[in-house]
Amino acid sequence: MTNYDLIIIGAGPAGLTAAIYASRAKLRVLVIDKSTAGGQVKTTHQVANFPGFVEPIPGYKLAQNMYKQAQLYGTEFKLISNIKELYLTPKEKWVTLTSGEKFEAPFFILATGRSPRLLNLPGEKELAGNGISYCATCDGDFYKGKDIFVIGGGNSAMEESLLLLQLVNSITVIHQFDELQAEKITAEKVTSNPKATFMYSHEPRKFEAVGDKIAVEIENLKTHEHVTLERDGVFIFVGMIPNNELIKGTDVKLNKYGYISINEQTMETNIPGVYAAGDIRDKFQWQITTAVSDGTIAALNIIKHR
Amino acid sequence: MVKSRSLNARRDLVKVDGCANFLHIYPSEVFNKMNYPTLDTNLHHITSSSELEEMIANNEKVVVVCGRMGPMCVPVYGIMELLESEHPDIKFNDFLFDHPEAAIIRNLPEVRRFRGLPFTIYYRNGKVVKATSSIQEPGDVKAIINEVFA
Ligand SMILES: Cc1cc2nc3c(=O)[nH]c(=O)nc-3n(C[C@H](O)[C@H](O)[C@H](O)COP(=O)(O)OP(=O)(O)OC[C@H]3O[C@@H](n4cnc5c(N)ncnc54)[C@H](O)[C@@H]3O)c2cc1C
Numbered sequence: 001m002t003n004y005d006l007i008i009i010g011a012g013p014a015g016l017t018a019a020i021y022a023s024r025a026k027l028r029v030l031v032i033d034k035s036t037a038g039g040q041v042k043t044t045h046q047v048a049n050f051p052g053f054v055e056p057i058p059g060y061k062l063a064q065n066m067y068k069q070a071q072l073y074g075t076e077f078k079l080i081s082n083i084k085e086l087y088l089t090p091k092e093k094w095v096t097l098t099s100g101e102k103f104e105a106p107f108f109i110l111a112t113g114r115s116p117r118l119l120n121l122p123g124e125k126e127l128a129g130n131g132i133s134y135c136a137t138c139d140g141d142f143y144k145g146k147d148i149f150v151i152g153g154g155n156s157a158m159e160e161s162l163l164l165l166q167l168v169n170s171i172t173v174i175h176q177f178d179e180l181q182a183e184k185i186t187a188e189k190v191t192s193n194p195k196a197t198f199m200y201s202h203e204p205r206k207f208e209a210v211g212d213k214i215a216v217e218i219e220n221l222k223t224h225e226h227v228t229l230e231r232d233g234v235f236i237f238v239g240m241i242p243n244n245e246l247i248k249g250t251d252v253k254l255n256k257y258g259y260i261s262i263n264e265q266t267m268e269t270n271i272p273g274v275y276a277a278g279d280i281r282d283k284f285q286w287q288i289t290t291a292v293s294d295g296t297i298a299a300l301n302i303i304k305h306r
Numbered sequence: 307m308v309k310s311r312s313l314n315a316r317r318d319l320v321k322v323d324g325c326a327n328f329l330h331i332y333p334s335e336v337f338n339k340m341n342y343p344t345l346d347t348n349l350h351h352i353t354s355s356s357e358l359e360e361m362i363a364n365n366e367k368v369v370v371v372c373g374r375m376g377p378m379c380v381p382v383y384g385i386m387e388l389l390e391s392e393h394p395d396i397k398f399n400d401f402l403f404d405h406p407e408a409a410i411i412r413n414l415p416e417v418r419r420f421r422g423l424p425f426t427i428y429y430r431n432g433k434v435v436k437a438t439s440s441i442q443e444p445g446d447v448k449a450i451i452n453e454v455f456a
Binding site: 036042 | 376379384448
């Protein structure tokens with residue numbers, strides 16, 4: 001067992017900011033992440049609204065800078081490390097990794113963020129990267145002049161559709177509701193484009209490769225009729241979910257949507273000594289600036305109380 | 307070998323806008339004259355097809371991540387950078403997808419159906435033993451390495 005002053009789970013902007021503050025205050029800090037450092041920011045094309053960068057900064061660069069800054073002040077990292085067990089009580093707090101290592105600390109910050117929602121339909125995982133995509137900026141080029149499906153009707157789905165419309169021959173949007181959920185101004189740009197058609201009140205049920213095409217079985221949610229249509233590719237943008245699997249196994253209180261309930265003044269959860277920061281906590285604005293703010297508040301409270 | 311330069315530093319020359327507007331695929335001689343960029347990673351950068359051929363001829367276990375500096379590619383480079391220290395017997399490399407000589411990867415039969423960057427190719431004894439398309443979870447990459455390089 002190795003002891004730390006503070007263990008942070010999640011190396012996104014919230015976790016890295018807390019690490020910078022706590023390490024500068026000479027706490028011995030360990031950050032654990034199942035992936036590499038940077039969280040959602042490392043997968044963001046360009047960040048234009050983080051103060052201090054006049055020109056948009058590529059997300060991966062901003063993530064690298066935050067990581068290097070935490071390292072510089074002495075934060076220790078366990079990256080691409082899977083957590084086996086997380087034990088959080090007022091008196092005792094520790095975490096074990098699948099590698100067998102065990103770490104203990106009087107303070108924990110949970111900063112596990114959010115991830116894009118998958119549909120978890122048959123064929124989805126198998127065809128990811130082979131006809132199913134989650135990133136228009138990355139993979140749109142493979143569909144130049146082709147016919148594709150876009151699944152989802154929220155902001156991200158419509159913003160990505162606008163990009164795809166510059167490349168593809170046609171887009172068929174499959175959306176579960178009767179109207180798009182995206183902001184009107186963006187939605188109208190897509191609906192007014194002659195290359196876009198819409199299947200409202202429909203949901204996909206299954207994906208299958210048929211030659212070079214993807215066959216999608218689609219259900220009409222009103223009539224429950226199923227139809228199978230083929231396109232060259234499918235882009236899925238159906239929102240985000242909190243990364244709370246690990247936390248569900250503890251007594252940390254979650255709200256009804258699966259986000260961690262906290263005291264907004266301190267970021268402390270219902271368990272004394274356990275804090276939450278960033279996208280994983282109960283909030284309405286999921287941004288880098290709000291994540292770094294949460295990380296700051298949590299770290300400063302821990303520094304004050306240790 | 308061309309020195310490592312970030313894509314952004316070369317934006318003026320190759321009209322790269324992250325990966326939203328794709329690098330044009332230039333004829334080799336034009337692209338070479340541009341002093342083309344390498345990817346902004348800590349991996350070894352492959353910069354020609356002959357270098358790749360030499361790499362796989364002289365090393366038993368080789369991984370090449372062929373992509374851009376885009377949201378799906380960056381995490382895969384990061385995973386490989388971290389795994390590099392754990393696997394000194396494996397040569398980890400990247401190769402700019404838009405480099406004309408990356409055709410050696412773009413034209414592999416194993417990637418014919420691929421529609422997502424990066425293309426990650428695992429070679430053993432000069433042969434492709436596994437190829438994946440798009441972003442991968444660290445656990446999946448570790449599992450592939452354990453399977454194909456055991
Ligand atoms: C495509 C995209 C574009 C965006 N653009 C912008 C923008 O331009 N401006 C802006 O302000 N915001 C933007 N955001 C939102 C912003 O990225 C997030 O609000 C921010 O990253 C949240 O930070 P975080 O640290 O709370 O969580 P995250 O960034 O989600 O990081 C959480 C970390 O926790 C790790 N983790 C999760 N579960 C576990 C576990 N069980 N064990 C160990 N580690 C775990 C994850 O691997 C991850 O590294 C964008 C988001 C996306 C997806």
